[in-house]
Amino acid sequence: DSGVTQTPKHLITATGQRVTLRCSPRSGDLSVYWYQQSLDQGLQFLIQYYNGEERAKGNILERFSAQQFPDLHSELNLSSLELGDSALYFCASSTPGAGSTDTQYFGPGTRLTVL
Amino acid sequence: DQQVKQNSPSLSVQEGRISILNCDYTNSMFDYFLWYKKYPAEGPTFLISISSIKDKNEDGRFTVFLNKSAKHLSLHIVPSQPGDSAVYFCAASGSNFGNEKLTFGTGTRLTIIP
Numbered sequence: 001d002s003g004v005t006q007t008p009k010h011l012i013t014a015t016g017q018r019v020t021l022r023c024s025p026r027s028g029d030l031s032v033y034w035y036q037q038s039l040d041q042g043l044q045f046l047i048q049y050y051n052g053e054e055r056a057k058g059n060i061l062e063r064f065s066a067q068q069f070p071d072l073h074s075e076l077n078l079s080s081l082e083l084g085d086s087a088l089y090f091c092a093s094s095t096p097g098a099g100s101t102d103t104q105y106f107g108p109g110t111r112l113t114v115l
Numbered sequence: 116d117q118q119v120k121q122n123s124p125s126l127s128v129q130e131g132r133i134s135i136l137n138c139d140y141t142n143s144m145f146d147y148f149l150w151y152k153k154y155p156a157e158g159p160t161f162l163i164s165i166s167s168i169k170d171k172n173e174d175g176r177f178t179v180f181l182n183k184s185a186k187h188l189s190l191h192i193v194p195s196q197p198g199d200s201a202v203y204f205c206a207a208s209g210s211n212f213g214n215e216k217l218t219f220g221t222g223t224r225l226t227i228i229p
Binding site for chain 1: 156159212
């Protein structure tokens with residue numbers, strides 16, 4: 001158990017809909033990251049938040065947005081969903097500190113299916 | 116542009132033998148590398164990491180080797196056990212990027228044959 005929790009575990013919805021994925025980081029971690037894994041592919045970085053502020057953006061679509069709340073949990077909002085958005089969405093968190101030596105610990109993921 | 120590459124999508128190894136998983140990268144600004152193991156329906160689990168100031172890091176049965184000049188790293192698992200069967204991802208980050216995002220390879224599916 002990594003200590004990172006994600007809800008829901010599974011989500012099935014229709015094209016054009018909007019969903020919200022939730023992530024609670026490990027206790028004490030200030031950074032939250034969102035990654036997308038499409039079928040049989042590597043994980044693609046979407047966005048990072050550090051202590052409530054956006055820190056880095058990857059290949060995140062304009063239809064997607066995220067935020068980190070004062071209690072440090074994060075939500076990823078996906079809107080106008082398309083079939084191609086079906087994927088596993090992972091959240092990760094890391095210990096506060098500088099630079100790239102912070103190991104990221106991953107949650108179990110949310111499997112999104114768009115029909 | 117695939118900056119981190121795992122060219123072997125799958126690997127089968129006999130139980131008790133050595134498993135060697137390979138990873139190549141193209142961005143010379145990467146200075147921290149990690150290996151994650153992933154079982155189906157679970158999130159990636161951190162295995163081992165290495166900083167670019169080192170060329171080897173060992174943790175139990177797992178050893179990671181880094182060859183900076185070749186931009187290549189490898190994960191050795193000795194001896195291999197059935198529970199090691201999983202997908203292994205190589206990942207990299209750079210301390211000069213201003214963030215800690217990880218760039219992942221596409222993974223290698225390791226199967227340990229009893």
